[in-house]
Amino acid sequence: QQPVQSPQAVILREGEDAVINCSSSKALYSVHWYRQKHGEAPVFLMILLKGGEQKGHDKISASFNEKKQQSSLYLTASQLSYSGTYFCGTAMNTGFQKLVFGTGTRLLVSP
Amino acid sequence: DAGVTQSPTHLIKTRGQQVTLRCSPKSGHDTVSWYQQALGQGPQFIFQYYEEEERQRGNFPDRFSGHQFPNYSSELNVNALLLGDSALYLCASSLGLGEGRENIQYFGAGTRLSVL
Numbered sequence: 001q002q003p004v005q006s007p008q009a010v011i012l013r014e015g016e017d018a019v020i021n022c023s024s025s026k027a028l029y030s031v032h033w034y035r036q037k038h039g040e041a042p043v044f045l046m047i048l049l050k051g052g053e054q055k056g057h058d059k060i061s062a063s064f065n066e067k068k069q070q071s072s073l074y075l076t077a078s079q080l081s082y083s084g085t086y087f088c089g090t091a092m093n094t095g096f097q098k099l100v101f102g103t104g105t106r107l108l109v110s111p
Numbered sequence: 112d113a114g115v116t117q118s119p120t121h122l123i124k125t126r127g128q129q130v131t132l133r134c135s136p137k138s139g140h141d142t143v144s145w146y147q148q149a150l151g152q153g154p155q156f157i158f159q160y161y162e163e164e165e166r167q168r169g170n171f172p173d174r175f176s177g178h179q180f181p182n183y184s185s186e187l188n189v190n191a192l193l194l195g196d197s198a199l200y201l202c203a204s205s206l207g208l209g210e211g212r213e214n215i216q217y218f219g220a221g222t223r224l225s226v227l
């Protein structure tokens with residue numbers, strides 16, 4: 001079943017923060033976050049494994065709440081380059097993984 | 112180090128025709144997955160190949176078939192094209208049997224298929 005992402009869209013001023021959520025009704029093994037700009041390939045941001053770890057690099061971080069089967073992506077001090085559509089992809093097992101993607105969150109960062 | 116490459120970038124076909132899309136995985140990767148992305152939607156899993164065999168399949172009809180070659184490259188074939196097959200077709204490569212952290216899928220830029 002497709003994970004639900006919220007919000008569907010968000011507009012930020014440069015320097016503002018945003019949180020994007022991804023919720024699943026099924027038990028997950030991992031959550032994968034991607035950013036896709038128009039006409040380009042989805043770019044891998046980070047992977048969260050079950051166990052509730054939090055990860056981050058630069059000003060983008062993410063968490064995975066195993067009890068709630070929910071992951072959140074945190075964008076702090078947003079930059080113009082953060083604009084794009086963010087997708088979470090969920091996997092229910094290790095090994096060969098098919099990712100089930102959410103419908104995406106469109107983020108626009110303006111000057 | 113070349114990433115995932117797909118060809119062609121754009122393709123226009125008519126209903127009923129057949130199409131073949133190609134993908135070369137990232138260097139060192141042995142698993143290829145194919146996804147269909149309709150406009151404004153997230154990618155939908157079609158199937159996954161490892162060691163030249165289809166390992167997993169999504170909810171797509173048999174008109175969608177694939178192949179993986181000994182050099183790990185892959186093809187996606189779609190027969191009897193329908194208008195609804197118009198979409199961006201994405202290929203992703205990964206390491207098939209690694210631990211969870213290694214199962215990161217890297218995407219190519221995709222092939223935009225238009226069916227008229």
